[in-house]
Amino acid sequence: MYENLIDTIERSTLSAFASLKDEGDVRAAITHWLYKQDMPFKFRNQELIDFWEESLNKFLHKNNTTLTQLKSNIRFPSHSNKFDFIDLFAGIGGFRLALQAQGGQCIFSSEWDNAAKKTYFQNYGKIPFGDINSFTGEGISEKELDHLIPNHQILAGGFPCQPFSNAGVSARSALGLAHGFECDTQGNLFHSIAKIAYVKQPDVVFMENVRNLISHDSGKTFEVIQNTMENLGDGVDNKHGYKFFYSVINSETVVPQRRVRCFMVCVRKDIWECRGDFIFPDFSGDPIPLREAIKETSPEEADSYTISDKLWQGHINRTQRNIARKTGFTAHVADLERPSNTIVARYGKDGKECLIPQNGKNPRKLTRNECRILFGYPQHFWYPEAKTPAYKQFGNSVVVPVVEKISQGIINYLE
Incomplete structure (x- = not known):
């Protein structure tokens, strides 16, 4: 019935607000609003929010139920709001599961693959917004971005890895295409993370990518990422850069899969000055057999x-x-x-x-x-x-227990 509620609000919205018929994120906005009704994100229109409120109350009254009851069948909802985080390039929610396990509440998510969005909704009751460039791209001012993205303590995201992976580089080179930061579609999406971090100044930026990210373009790509994060707030009042920490981690001691990935934890510099360096957890131990x-x-x-x-x-x-x-x-x-x-x-x-x-x-x-x-x-x-x-x-997913263990380290560090 929860999905019926979303369908009902969406249909009535598109009927009443003709200007939104070509807007692809209405359904995502509704599901985000149903979680935290003071945060309408892209649609900061009081008339629209009042309309959603009225539609919600009509549905609940007609079906003699409550929103809490409708949410009770969601497989993996947020049960705590110890801290807020956003889930970028969300995929099927590996970062979300890991951070929720530490008491986090996901207040914004973004993913452009429609099939992954369906899986995300089936598990968390929330549809991610689509292309993050609609929040961070050209023409979006810092002031507008500040309104579009909610405040949060942790920004999490495994930005698309194909332009940086060994396979991705060789394939793109063979076709004469750009790769890394020269890729106009996926490679530059790291800059969406950096722009959000600059404007919203979360405590921690938590990222994941392929191991080859470190060596891509003789290390220049990784150097750009590190320098961008560390110098993010230079020379600007009330803005901070981030102290950059990374570790290459093999998942084989926590799951029966040999999956080596680069994890990056960027701590806002004023926090780092108080708490010192972030130390990644230990993943040593015996490999788990298939x-x-x-x-x-x-x-x-x-x-x-x-x-x-x-x-x-x-x-x-x-x-x-x-x-x-x-x-x-x-x-x-x-x-x-x-x-x-x-x-x-x-x-x-x-x-x-x-x-x-x-x-x-x-x-x-x-x-x-x-x-x-x-x-x-x-x-x-x-x-x-x-x-x-x-x-x-x-x-395309992260290994959840790896992210969960690092997430636990991040929360212990911040506390």
């Missing part, structure tokens, strides 16, 4: 993920050719006593990153639920029924 992720999968479910003879033979042929010429990918069945290889967004195409061996038959891909386990999402987390979008969404 066997732990697949042990509850039934033979019947596993069978439906078995790859075809044609696909398996194609893997074998390409692997032999690539070994002979010492370049390109290889596809071998996984060692169940070690963590899986990194699961990427394209995993659904052929599964070459992690093929599960099976006695007497071709290997199989990971199930969607096994991917959930490899990324540390909770048991009742909703994900798409279709395999391809589920693989894509997990493959």
